[in-house]
Amino acid sequence: MTITDKIKFQNGIKRVIISEDDIKKEVKKCGEMLSREYEGKPLLLVSILKGAFVFLSDLSKEITIPCEIGFIAAKSYFESTDSSGNVTIEYDLAQDISKYHVVIVEDIIDTGRTLSCVIELLKKRNPLSLKLVTLLDKPERRISKLNADYSLFTIPDYFVIGYGLDYGEYYRNLPYIAEYNTDQG
Numbered sequence: 629m630t631i632t633d634k635i636k637f638q639n640g641i642k643r644v645i646i647s648e649d650d651i652k653k654e655v656k657k658c659g660e661m662l663s664r665e666y667e668g669k670p671l672l673l674v675s676i677l678k679g680a681f682v683f684l685s686d687l688s689k690e691i692t693i694p695c696e697i698g699f700i701a702a703k704s705y706f707e708s709t710d711s712s713g714n715v716t717i718e719y720d721l722a723q724d725i726s727k728y729h730v731v732i733v734e735d736i737i738d739t740g741r742t743l744s745c746v747i748e749l750l751k752k753r754n755p756l757s758l759k760l761v762t763l764l765d766k767p768e769r770r771i772s773k774l775n776a777d778y779s780l781f782t783i784p785d786y787f788v789i790g791y792g793l794d795y796g797e798y799y800r801n802l803p804y805i806a807e808y809n810t811d812q813g
């Protein structure tokens with residue numbers, strides 16, 4: 629990292645909006661809920677790269693039942709503000725999901741467009757069930773008809789960084805969630 633990058637790194641944090649402690653408490657609750665709900669069932673946690681990697685890591689440690697973990701990398705293309713688009717899977721799951729109860733673990737639902745496409749695609753593979761858990765929900769920005777089954781925090785229309793979420797690939801390693809200082813350009 630160059631010195632200019634380091635200065636940029638520090639200046640981008642406007643204020644912490646969700647503390648490390650608050651995240652920890654809610655992640656623990658979510659893990660307990662999933663452990664109860666999927667007890668005795670084949671559970672597959674599916675994460676869409678890259679933003680959810682920190683959440684998935686912490687959440688998986690709070691799950692006390694056996695579970696598998698899989699990753700998807702997706703690229704989506706949309707025309708104007710239409711909620712339907714095309715999604716290309718760049719890295720796919722290894723598991724045959726028809727044998728699993730699938731829980732998608734997301735970092736944030738913003739417009740919901742990418743995730744809607746991924747959900748449609750996964751549904752076609754006939755999972756035993758499919759639910760969506762998100763760390764953050766920004767309902768004000770939603771374009772597609774999409775609701776999480778479990779959302780840990782609802783936030784206003786801020787651009788946020790940290791705990792996996794990036795601005796230009798920086799800040800993913802912050803242990804808390806902060807509002808990004810848009811004056812940074």
Ligand code: IMP
Nearest residue numbers: 679737738739740741742787788793794
């Ligand atoms: P969508 O608009 O719901 O399809 O969101 C697509 C992706 O944009 C999310 O999975 C995030 O990776 C990213 N994103 C949306 N809002 C934010 C934000 O406030 N900070 C960082 N990334 C975001």
Ligand code: MG
Nearest residue numbers: 677678679735
């Ligand atoms: Mg993401």
